[in-house]
Structures are given as C-alpha cells and as structure tokens.
Amino acid sequence: MRRKLAAGNWKMNGLMEDLEQVRSICVAHTDPAVDLLICPPVTLVSGAVKVAQGHALQIGGQDCHALGAGAHTGDISASMLRDAGATAVILGHSERRADHDESSDDVRAKARAAHAAGLMAVICVGESLTQREAANTLDIIGGQLSSSVPDTATGENTVIAYEPCWAIGTGLTASPDQIGEVHDFIRARLERRFGAGVGRSVRLLYGGSVKPDNAALIFGVSNVDGALVGGASLKQADFTPIINALEGSIHI
Ligand code: PGA
Numbered sequence: 001m002r003r004k005l006a007a008g009n010w011k012m013n014g015l016m017e018d019l020e021q022v023r024s025i026c027v028a029h030t031d032p033a034v035d036l037l038i039c040p041p042v043t044l045v046s047g048a049v050k051v052a053q054g055h056a057l058q059i060g061g062q063d064c065h066a067l068g069a070g071a072h073t074g075d076i077s078a079s080m081l082r083d084a085g086a087t088a089v090i091l092g093h094s095e096r097r098a099d100h101d102e103s104s105d106d107v108r109a110k111a112r113a114a115h116a117a118g119l120m121a122v123i124c125v126g127e128s129l130t131q132r133e134a135a136n137t138l139d140i141i142g143g144q145l146s147s148s149v150p151d152t153a154t155g156e157n158t159v160i161a162y163e164p165c166w167a168i169g170t171g172l173t174a175s176p177d178q179i180g181e182v183h184d185f186i187r188a189r190l191e192r193r194f195g196a197g198v199g200r201s202v203r204l205l206y207g208g209s210v211k212p213d214n215a216a217l218i219f220g221v222s223n224v225d226g227a228l229v230g231g232a233s234l235k236q237a238d239f240t241p242i243i244n245a246l247e248g249s250i251h252i
Contacts, residue, residue, distance in 0.1 A: 002203050005159065005226035006243045007037040007122060008233025009062065009090055009207070014040050022048050024236035026055035031247045035226075037122075038233065039090050042076055049085030060088030060122070063096055066109035068117075078110075078117035088120040090228070092148050094165045104147030112150040115157050122159045122228065123148050124207070125186075129166035137164075138185050145189055153194065155201025160186055161228040167208025169230060176221045179206050183223035212241035219249035 008025075022038060029036050039060040040048050048059045065075040081089055091114065092107035111121040125144040127137045141162070149158065162182050164174050174182075183204050191199030206218055207228030218224060226246055232238040 002225050003035050004246050005035045006246050007228045009230050010040045019047050022051045026057045028240045034247050046084045058087045060086050062090045064089050066113045078113045082117045089114050090122045093124045104144050107148040108150045115152045124161045126163040126165050159203045161205040161207050163207035173209045180221045187223045215242040215245035
C-alpha cells in the first residue's frame with residue numbers, strides 16, 4: 001500500500017513572512033493517511049522545519065549538489081539540507097534541466113548523494129510539447145527514468161514526479177488518459193528494473209498546473225499517488241483543497 005503524498009514546490013518564491021502559510025497548511029492538515037511535503041527556497045528551509053515541528057509536515061530542498069562539500073560557490077549539498085532539517089529534495093525539475101543544463105546523468109549523481117545523506121529524492125521527468133507532438137513521450141520518459149534514477153532507489157527514498165513541461169505553470173493540464181498512460185508506463189519500467197517489491201512501492205506524483213478544481217480528477221487516475229504542486233502550493237487557501245482531494249481519492 002503506497003502512502004499518498006502532496007508535495008509543494010515553492011520554486012523561487014517566499015520570504016520569511018510566508019512561513020505563516022506553512023503554519024496554516026500544517027494546522028489545516030489533519031489526516032495522518034496523507035504525507036505532506038513543502039519544498040521552500042533554501043533560505044526558508046530551517047525556518048519551515050521549526051514551524052513544522054510537531055506537525056505531520058516534511059520540509060525539502062529543491063536541488064542539491066552531487067558532492068558532499070567543496071569549492072562550489074552557491075551550491076548546497078544534500079548533507080547540508082539534511083543538517084537544516086530537510087528530509088527530501090526535488091531533483092531534475094524541468095526548470096533546472098532547462099535553466100542549468102542539468103542532464104539525467106547529473107540528476108542521477110545528485111539522487112545518489114541525496115540517498116547517501118538520508119534524503120528522499122523526488123526525481124522529475126517530463127516531455128516537452130514538441131516531443132509529445134512527435135509521439136515521443138514514452139521514449140523520452142523511459143530514457144530520463146533509466147538515466148536519472150540511481151540503483152540505490154527504494155520505495156522509501158525515491159518518488160518519481162511526472163511533469164509534462166508544457167503543463168508547468170501554463171494552466172494546461174495533461175488529460176487523465178495522458179497521465180494514466182505515462183504513470184502506468186513508469187510503474188511498469190520501475191517493476192522491470194527493480195522488481196515488483198521496489199517497483200510497486202515507489203510513489204508516482206503528477207505535476208503541472210494542479211489546482212483545487214482539477215485535483216480530484218487527477219487523483220482518480222491509476223498509479224497517481226499524489227501531486228507535485230507549484231503555484232497552488234504557495235497559499236494555504238489553494239493547497240489545502242488539493243490535499244483534501246487527495247485524502248478523498250479512492251483508487252489507491
Ligand atoms: P505548477 O508547477 O503547479 O505551477 O504548474 C508544478 C511544478 O513545476 O512542480
């Protein structure tokens with residue numbers, strides 16, 4: 001039985017005053033059957049960890065370096081995130097792949113570092129609109145999966161987020177059929193590579209314009225264990241209805 005997971009990706013948004021939203025999200029979340037994760041910018045990680053104390057909310061980073069320490073100005077290591085109280089890290093988000101030229105090999109090295117530091121890696125995969133229109137979606141996802149996910153993956157330390165690039169921040173969402181096709185494909189690939197035990201225990205999140213009004217439809221799709229939510233995770237008033245829709249979803 002996979003636990004449901006609602007994850008918020010705050011991207012480059014949030015000042016100290018926004019820790020108040022973290023507090024409100026904690027207070028509004030009462031169902032112990034749903035895991036909750038917020039990944040604020042790194043400046044807010046330790047503050048968010050303090051706010052989350054005593055609540056069922058995990059705090060994560062949005063990226064980490066593949067190495068543990070060294071001369072890498074501006075970078076953050078997995079063990080630094082862990083030291084600040086984070087328990088997870090998003091890796092290989094399409095914005096990192098695009099803005100920082102991150103390859104799937106880079107993502108795999110980072111995921112290995114995250115695992116070694118005791119962090120759960122939320123590894124993102126997703127096709128561009130051009131790739132989808134050329135009917136290459138499953139090839140792209142298959143390639144990203146095999147190169148980005150390290151051999152150290154287990155159901156506890158790894159989550160896969162399927163985020164079609166064309167649906168991120170655009171208000172466009174993949175249809176239930178499109179989501180189901182990719183999530184079933186990812187599940188089959190994980191089972192083939194890691195065996196049924198691990199392959200069936202890794203949670204699969206959908207991400208890309210998940211909002212209060214489309215969440216229930218998305219959570220009804222097979223092999224959707226939750227969501228990675230960007231814009232709608234910034235405010236408690238938007239995020240809580242999505243978490244509630246996940247609590248109420250029934251296919252799992
Ligand atoms: P969005 O972002 O919900 O704002 O589309 C999702 C993501 O990029 O993780």
